[in-house]
Amino acid sequence: MMATRDKLIDGAIAAIREHGIAGVSARTIAATAGVNQALVFYHFGSVDDLLAEACRSVTAARVAVYRARLADVSSLRELLDIGRTLHRQEQAEGNLAVLAQLLAGAQNDPTLAESTAAALRIWTVEIESVLHRLLDGSPIAPVVDPAGLARAVSAAFIGLELYDGVDPEGASAAFDALERLAVLVEVIDDLGPLARRAARAKLRHLT
């Protein structure tokens, strides 16, 4: 038997998945959770605060699944494999959709903005540490910024999820294109000092 508080958190996540951020309410959440509507306010004070808590909850749970696997990664290729698996899995379970909806709602809601920012930070911190480990010794280290790249990956996952909702084939092609770009990075990585010097020169011109 599950505590009402937890039922409401799970109900909130399911309701966002099903109705989107524009369709969630204390009533839809309570109905999904199978509890009385008034309990939303008793346990969380407001719908907003429940959504914020749900955001924290789902993020902690999902990151925990991948933390160990990410810690074992020792090559860019392996990282790409995990990235593909993570994308497929989280997309299928609807966790990416939930995060995307919360993030959309956060644009006009300070409470949600805080919790989604924290959620994204938890993901990017994890990705960033792997990228640091993999890239610090590589010849392209001076060219790539692990912190920025980790955030870019997170943003891309969100954007691709929303794209997928209205054009699945297009989103799939986009994901493949990004994967190939990542392989290009590997190619430069293998070419060694020659490419490294060329890349550095190019980047100097940019700034």
Added chain:
Amino acid sequence: MMATRDKLIDGAIAAIREHGIAGVSARTIAATAGVNQALVFYHFGSVDDLLAEACRSVTAARVAVYRARLADVSSLRELLDIGRTLHRQEQAEGNLAVLAQLLAGAQNDPTLAESTAAALRIWTVEIESVLHRLLDGSPIAPVVDPAGLARAVSAAFIGLELYDGVDPEGASAAFDALERLAVLVEVIDDLGPLARRAARAKLRHLT
């Protein structure tokens, strides 16, 4: 003097910008437009249909601004420059935010899904044709897919916009990281057949 129909379309866009997709209603739109609430239903039938029309309207207007400029692009560097300008401009005017909110709403709304898919198609068709023109002769042509890449760019802009709403510094770092990756593509492009062969071999392993 502006026609009421157009006032409502502009009002809808402004209301999405201000309140997000979860906060728009016939009342908020009409108030923003400065017209009576009942006119939403007289002119468009439903709020949904007004939003769909607003989506088409804002997309057509914004793409028109860049179409000529994109047609003149003759190098990857120039394309990156326009991309940066476009991102800065559309972000500042809130047009990216509007598209992101519409896309989020589209995930659970077939009417909106159709119009946002059309909007994204209009953008990607434009980008794709430029990429084809620039990359078809290049040594990395067999490695990159212009259609997929154009969609990836669109998705990334959406994702970065949402990210920016909750963490502006992080989003800025992410954008910079992606720009540097694009420069890496240029580097490979310049290295010629050597890198081309290496990239092809890598990609064969991937599939």
Added chain:
DNA sequence: GTCTATAACGAGATAGAC
């Protein structure tokens, strides 16, 4: 902690006067 009942309000949508 959980329920019913209800207050107070905003939502989509329509009817009918002008």
Added chain:
DNA sequence: GTCTATCTCGTTATAGAC
């Protein structure tokens, strides 16, 4: 084409019985 008025329903939130 535009307005007022209104219907019906869903919304957040609270009071109070159990």
